[in-house]
Amino acid sequence: MLRGLLAVLSIALTVYALADCVQTEDDKVKGLPKWAWIVLIVLIPWVGPITWLFVGKERSPGGGGPGPRRGPVAPDEDPDFLRRLDEDIRRERREKRQRDQGDDSEA
Missing domain, CATH: 1.20.5 (Single alpha-helices involved in coiled-coils or other helix-helix interfaces)
Structure with missing residues (x-):
C-alpha cells in the first residue's frame, strides 16, 4: 500500500514539475537549458522534480503567481x-x- 502511494506521489510530482518546466518561458529558466531540466525531471525521480521546483526557475518576489495582474x-x-x-x-x-x-x- 505504501509503495503504491509513493509511486503515485512520485508520478504526480514528476508530471507537475514537467508541466511547470514546459510552460516556463525560456528566459526564466535558471542554471541549465530547458531541455536539460526536462531530462532531469523525467529520468531522476524525486530529485529532478524537487530540484526544478526549488532551483530551476526565477520566482516572482511576491511568491506564487505568474507576476503582476494586468487587470481584474x-x-x-x-x-x-x-x-x-x-x-x-x-x-x-x-x-x-x-x-x-x-x-x-x-x-
Missing part, C-alpha cells in the same frame, strides 16, 4: 464595476422608496 479577472474584482453596481442598487432603492411614499400619500 472577474467583474466582482473590478472596483469600477462594484462602485457602479452599488450606485445602481442605491438609486433603485431610492426610486422604490419614492414610489412607495407616493402611493401612501394618494390613499
Whole structure:
C-alpha cells in the first residue's frame, strides 16, 4: 500500500514539475537549458522534480503567481464595476422608496 502511494506521489510530482518546466518561458529558466531540466525531471525521480521546483526557475518576489495582474479577472474584482453596481442598487432603492411614499400619500 505504501509503495503504491509513493509511486503515485512520485508520478504526480514528476508530471507537475514537467508541466511547470514546459510552460516556463525560456528566459526564466535558471542554471541549465530547458531541455536539460526536462531530462532531469523525467529520468531522476524525486530529485529532478524537487530540484526544478526549488532551483530551476526565477520566482516572482511576491511568491506564487505568474507576476503582476494586468487587470481584474472577474467583474466582482473590478472596483469600477462594484462602485457602479452599488450606485445602481442605491438609486433603485431610492426610486422604490419614492414610489412607495407616493402611493401612501394618494390613499
